[in-house]
Amino acid sequence: MAAAVKYQPTRLLGHVFAPGSSRSFGRSLSMPSASRNTHHHKLNLIHASISHVDPTPLSISDDSSTETESTLILIRHGESLWNEKNLFTGCCDVPLTMRGVEEAIEAGKRISYIPVDVIFTSKLIRAQMTAMLAMTQHHRKKVPIIIHNESEQAKTWTQVYSEKTTKQSIPVITAWQLNERMYGELQGLNKEETAERYGKEKVYEWRRSFDIPPPQGESLEMCSQRAVAYFKDFIEPQLRSGKHVLVAAHGNSLRSIIMYLEKLNSQEVTNLELSTGIPLLYIYKEGNFISRGSPVGPTEAGVYAFSQSLAVYREQLDEMSHN
Ligand SMILES: O=C(O)[C@@H](CO)OP(=O)(O)O
Numbered sequence: 001m002a003a004a005v006k007y008q009p010t011r012l013l014g015h016v017f018a019p020g021s022s023r024s025f026g027r028s029l030s031m032p033s034a035s036r037n038t039h040h041h042k043l044n045l046i047h048a049s050i051s052h053v054d055p056t057p058l059s060i061s062d063d064s065s066t067e068t069e070s071t072l073i074l075i076r077h078g079e080s081l082w083n084e085k086n087l088f089t090g091c092c093d094v095p096l097t098m099r100g101v102e103e104a105i106e107a108g109k110r111i112s113y114i115p116v117d118v119i120f121t122s123k124l125i126r127a128q129m130t131a132m133l134a135m136t137q138h139h140r141k142k143v144p145i146i147i148h149n150e151s152e153q154a155k156t157w158t159q160v161y162s163e164k165t166t167k168q169s170i171p172v173i174t175a176w177q178l179n180e181r182m183y184g185e186l187q188g189l190n191k192e193e194t195a196e197r198y199g200k201e202k203v204y205e206w207r208r209s210f211d212i213p214p215p216q217g218e219s220l221e222m223c224s225q226r227a228v229a230y231f232k233d234f235i236e237p238q239l240r241s242g243k244h245v246l247v248a249a250h251g252n253s254l255r256s257i258i259m260y261l262e263k264l265n266s267q268e269v270t271n272l273e274l275s276t277g278i279p280l281l282y283i284y285k286e287g288n289f290i291s292r293g294s295p296v297g298p299t300e301a302g303v304y305a306f307s308q309s310l311a312v313y314r315e316q317l318d319e320m321s322h323n
Pocket of ligand 1: 088090251
């Protein structure tokens with residue numbers, strides 16, 4: 001099937017991507033006005049929390065112009081205790097297994113030389129654990145700090161009073177919109193038993209079709225309406241301002257975001273599978289998302305070869321660690 005071939009690189013997560021084979025996906029970056037007002041207040045709070053953080057934008061110069069590009073890393077959380085038991089998880093808040101912890105640390109090694117200025121995760125602990133564990137491996141050694149804007153008291157009680165400390169921090173913004181697709185009455189059921197009971201085809205349809213929801217749950221389309229709206233309203237503005245962003249989320253919330261980034265249609269997205277704990281890299285440049293596949297490891301030269309600015313960033317980190 002054409003779609004399966006076309007998206008093979010994305011599905012072969014963990015394999016080497018070819019720097020020369022990038023695809024650029026044209027993207028208009030105007031913020032949708034409908035959700036703008038709804039989120040306005042919250043957006044201000046987020047900006048207030050992170051405005052003091054050193055954005056370290058990457059600038060590349062060529063003969064004719066100076067451009068800014070930023071990086072976007074997407075990571076599906078590591079294996080959870082319910083992944084291990086093959087249970088539908090959805091919005092149930094289940095932690096990582098030891099294997100999931102190791103996957104998160106391994107993911108962190110793979111992105112340890114890629115800049116991160118701001119982190120977005122879902123509200124679920126498996127995504128938050130993944131982001132935090134991954135960042136323990138980062139060479140820049142900044143401290144990821146969860147931003148608590150849920151009340152005035154939470155904001156006041158989590159204030160940091162040292163500019164120096166703040167500069168060594170990375171804000172972690174948690175959002176329910178990035179949560180896993182709500183799986184309705186399948187949550188907690190065993191996937192294999194459910195397939196035996198309702199038939200493999202029906203369960204495949206619930207799990208991978210775009211617009212057929214599981215009983216009382218969200219279809220991928222419904223999940224995408226909140227996850228992609230959040231991405232456009234909160235994450236794209238960060239990228240546009242030159243910030244480098246890490247998003248730790250879930251199989252289906254990320255599938256919907258990748259559908260948007262790579263302009264997949266509803267048929268193509270059914271073939272998209274994300275492994276746990278594998279980082280995916282995109283370069284954001286001039287309003288386009290350029291897919292760079294999955295960085296293989298911190299020592300993999302190819303990861304840096306495609307972007308002069310990432311190579312410079314890496315050099316700076318190397319110098320820092322030698323001093
Ligand atoms: O159970 C879930 O929440 C998801 C992700 O593990 O399952 P699926 O493979 O059906 O997307």
